[in-house]
Amino acid sequence: MANETNSASSTAAPLLQVRGLRKAFGAVRATDGVDLALQKGEIHALIGPNGAGKSTLIAQLCGELQPDAGSIVLGGEDVTALAAFARARKGLSRSFQITELCPDYTVLENVVLSLLLTTGRAFQAWSNPRHDPTLTASAARWLGEVGLDDRAGIHVRDLAHGEKRQLELAVALARSPRLLLLDEPMAGMGAEESARMTALLNGLKRRYTILLVEHDMDAVFALADRITVLVYGKTIFTGTPDEVRSHPEVRAAYLGEEAC
Amino acid sequence: MLTVEALTGGYGGSQVLFGMDFEAGAGQAVSLIGRNGMGKTTTVRTLMGMLPARGGRIVLQGTLLTTLAPHAVARLGVGLVPEGRRVFGSLSVEENLLATARRPSSAKGWTFDRVLTLFPRLRERRRQSARTLSGGEQQMLAIGRALMTNPLLLVLDEATEGLAPLIRHEIWDCLRSLKQEGLTIIVIDKNLTEMASLLDRHHIVEKGRVVWSGTPDELRARSDLAHRYLGI
Amino acid sequence: MLPMPRNTSFRTWVGLGGLLLLALLPLGAGLADTPYAVNLATRFLIYGIAAVSLDLILGYGAMVSFGHAMFFGLGGYVVAIVAHHALEAGPLLGWGGSMQGLVVWPIALACCGMLGAAVGYLALRTRGVQFIMITLAFAQLVYFVLMSLQVYGGDDGLLMSQRNALPGLDLDQPITFYYVCLALLAIWTLLCSRIVASRFGMVLQALRQSERRAINLGAAPTPYRLSAFVLSAMGTGLAGVLWANYAGLVTPDMAAWTKSGEMMAMVILGGAGTLLGPIAGAAVFLGLEQALTAWTEHWMLVMGPVLVLVVLAGRNGLFGHWLGGSHGQ
Amino acid sequence: ADPVKIGFITTLSTPAGYIGEDLRDGFNLAVKQGGGKLGGVPVELVVEDDGLKPASAKQAADRMVQSGIRLYTGVNFSNVLAAVVPGVTKAGYTYISTNPGPSVFAGEKCDPNYFVASYQNDAYHTAGGIAANELGFKRVAILAPNYQAGRDALAGFKRTFKGEVLAEVYTKLDQSDFSVEIARIRSLAPDAIYQFHPGGAGINFAKQYGNAGLGKTIPMLMPGFSMDARMLTATGTASEGFYTTGIWSVAMDNPGTRKFVQDFKTTYNRIPTDYAMQAYDTAQWIASGLKAVDGDLTKNAAFRAALRKADFSSLRGKFALNTNQHPIQDLYLMRIEKAAGGELAPKVVRKIVSDDRDSYAEACKMPS
């Protein structure tokens, strides 16, 4: 159900089309008229200073926050008014900047949960999903991908911070989403894990469409096809990594000396 | 300043620390680095008294810390920026900074104004409740909160997680000048290159032990170490 | 390498062992010449059903209902009222009433289900402490309604002078009634444990642990929570039905807040989120109360500290740790 | 021989616990005076707390029935009584009520094994209506909590009261502050009020009524159990001048009462309530029955016959049994006044009903 995009239309029209999105908290305009288009199969990075409104934008895309104005179109369908769970069922998946997992479940169960909620048979009250070989095998495979295979039976509450971050990614990836929103997936991971996740995401390129929010510039420049820069709720620039790297305004507002 | 000797500890049934050894001289900056889940945070928590030490000693300026409660450790001058920010969500930015503040011993100490000058972003958000801050803003707040206790020893556990590059640079700059003022610093972070100019010593942690220690230059020279223990 | 929930087979064995023990109890009581023991044990079973039902939402869904006694009361009142009309008072809305369990019991459960759906729908708009209090509020409303039902005895309650009939069984026989209760408890517990381990149960528990995560995975919270709430209401209603038959009397205090508190105490005492634990919790709670009241009139002086100690000593009730429950931190 | 066991189920916990305590102690006093015997037969009291929960009481009763206890008493609330009595009488054992006498068991559901030593529930309230007439009150306001006994109370009063009821006020069951009702009474300015609130609520009402200064201007009339000895001490001077109705008072002038009050005071160090008196009477009555069968309760018919004779000297004076096995007795109007020692006590003003019998007896077809 997740990946049935009409291929003919998807090459032409973007998978995600955001127009004029606005959200204010009192006097703070966290999202101030954002336009954004994601093509199917691209990794599109969203960068910007702290408090620029990236997480707020993601929250509106996934349906946790209702925008004040603007529209969100996913695969040709206007989803602006849909609740978060309904959007998730339409193939949207996200990771959280501040880890959100089920602490009393094991690592594997967390992934199984993610998978079983894509099957459309989640409201079934008899069989035990932990004994379902397709679910567990697929979940175990994803744990392998993020490097947590030896932690499968551990309760999430006993994991180290970095390991939770890895699991956070696995849970989001496992659903084979149509559109993946990643909010700082590398934050809290060590250098090795960051590199590993970068490689993993690189391998998923073209198969997955990803909106990537990240402050780890190595990862961003290694992965992104295009980069949008958000400052004070407004997009100031969209372009290829090279263009962004050399853009003076971006360097002043965000990168500092990093790009050298 | 701080000496950690043969420290062991862990959670409930599982042991995590198997004899940590390191020290930080007064006015020095040292790091704990290593892969995920190797026990860096556990070391910090044990140091702070948030977890009981099962063996070994932690001595701060001649005082044994291992039996003290966290607030007593903090009052000896240890300021903590915890992993995962842990700001007080229902307090405003201002209250977060003021609630646990302690008066500086010298005129040059940290005050509310000085913290807001370091992080202008926080000044803009003064009355906002900390729960609704962006991830990076929360991180700034956590650092500011620790500074407001005017510590002698500052412990930063992944304090730059989620911060934009520009801010990260500012923080490293700031730490450098703090060090110059005589503050002792322990950093846990993954940005080796960015840290290099601040640090006197690295400690690589592997499975609850320090397996190697040396200056940043020595570490740079030994690429095998970085590969073996840090996976780079 | 499939990590199964620990203790699954262990728990199954404990369950079966307990069932066997309970099944043999009347025999033992007969041998020991303490026929009253069967009566007492029947009480444990009835409250066991209520405790299991409450645990379903409390232990697995983190819906702390402080008003579950309303379903206990309603279930009891429905059968007692129908019996009252069948035996004494003449037709009710043109229906002569019935004493057939197979007719009346489902009606009672349906009533509880409907009340559960209505209360649950409204209460589930809130969380946490507010949920505790709004369920309490509804229970108090039910309590006041029962109090003011003057035709059905008001605060004096309503006697049910005869037990319901089940085909082929004589429920007036204490031992038969005991086995009926036991069978219902066993079936209900089995059903609940299947539900809890199922896909539905997995999502329900995920909603407890991290609602935000579950929603973003595509789970709509209300249908899951409401279904569990209704099921739980019906289970508690069943206990009320059995209680009315057992005691031959329904009173408004079946729906009082203290009753809800006692049910909660049973669940926690036995270990929330374990299903089997609450059954044991009910037995311990009632047994203790029974033993202490018979021993001294100052029994609360002992009972109170016992409850406190149980909380202070164990992380999850008396049996929670042992049964490997999922709840508690 | 083994002592005769008497099941004594009563409310000892909860705020109403003091009533159960007085019932138990009053009964025990009689046993103690008899040297552990009633009517020459050794008895053993099996006391159990019902926590004011009908279901718990029924549990306890069922257990005692199964363990072979044949004689029961002690319950202090109607709803608890309703739960206990059917099980006991169905088994063919005897129940003697020390306190409540609900109308169901006085009428159609009367039973040869069920006796009442106290009064039928309506008695005090119908007497209240008569007292109001005799005191010349024309316009009254009446108040009671919104539950069965409260509604029965006001209905009983209205049955005999001839004047105008200005307002019939039902208070909340657990209400503790009555300022609202008192303000309303003040604005209605009736000749008097009749109110019935048991336990703590009764104390609260009386205290607040007195403190609001109404005690002096608008007389208050109430059933005696709404201002028993203990409530009186807790209410203090606010209660001075209130009228009550009742069957007995500590100040009653007869030798039995003088001795009882004296003994009770020395044994328990407090003034007995009506409940204690009723329980004491119950014990004496049981003594007369036990004596007749020589402690053998299996002689059920003989025991019942002996009880029906009511051959004992009641502290209240006259005591006879109606066909429904409820008492026929006199009722008095009393007024709370300072006694010689300065303490407050209800003093008998006059007898207002002689040989009061309840109206339900006609509906009772007592099988013998």
Place this chain on the structure above:
Amino acid sequence: MTLLLEQVLNGLQFGAMLFMLASGLTLIFGIMGVVNLTHGSFYMVGAYCAAFALGKTNSFAAATVAALLGAGGYGLLVEFTVIRHLYQRDHLYQVLATFGLILFTNEAVSLLFGRRPPLVDTPAILSGAVTLAPGLQYPVMRLAFIGIGALVALGLWFLVNRTRVGMLVRAGADDREMVDALGVDIRRLYTLVFGLGALLCGLAGVMAAPLLAVEIGMGERVLITTFVVIVIGGVGSVRGAMAGALLVGMVDSLGRAFLPSLLDRMLAPQIATPLAAGLASASIYALMAVILIVRPQGLFPARP
């Protein structure tokens, strides 16, 4: 008209009494995160201590001191032995433990002080009534209640929102361990705040004692109503407790005062009387249900 005014004052006074209990509870419950059913017991202990001291010394001042010391001291004891181990635990366990404490306290009090409700008379300075308006006399005791309620409200609001203690307590509810790690002895702080809550109960106890029967179980009777107040007002905020207390006080009092005559005018008396009584009994619960359905967090939640 004066009747209306008087009934409004009655509502206010009932609200003030509820507020004194609710404010302490909202501190403990909303801010410190402990569902403390024992709260009503502190009130009872306060009232009993007052009655005891009054019986011994005949001085209301001594009674007040005894109530504050007794309730506060018992609060500290309970915190020290039981509650302090429960801050980190699920609400469920707090409910069970404090339920046990209620049973214990009730029985202990009845053993210590006997089952006989003791007498507390209104002190001389507070007895009598003042004329507020022509035809409107109002008891001084009740006016004092309203005044003290208002003072407590101000003081608490200041403490919670304007002092460092308030900030620290709220911070502790978010993350106890971090407050500790930043150098504040959170245990001691919590003990003191808990004691303060209990102290307020003692105050309510001694104030209520002249008006009400001092008896076992007087705590539970108001406990549920107090919870209703807090939930209506929004958990954890003093302002909310204030609003909730006034609302509940008014609805309850005015409902009892005017529902019967209102319904009498519209319906036949045999329907109107029981209906009015029933409605009055259920009014505050209905109020709570409606408010929670419209505003699930209550009127002024501390943490939106």
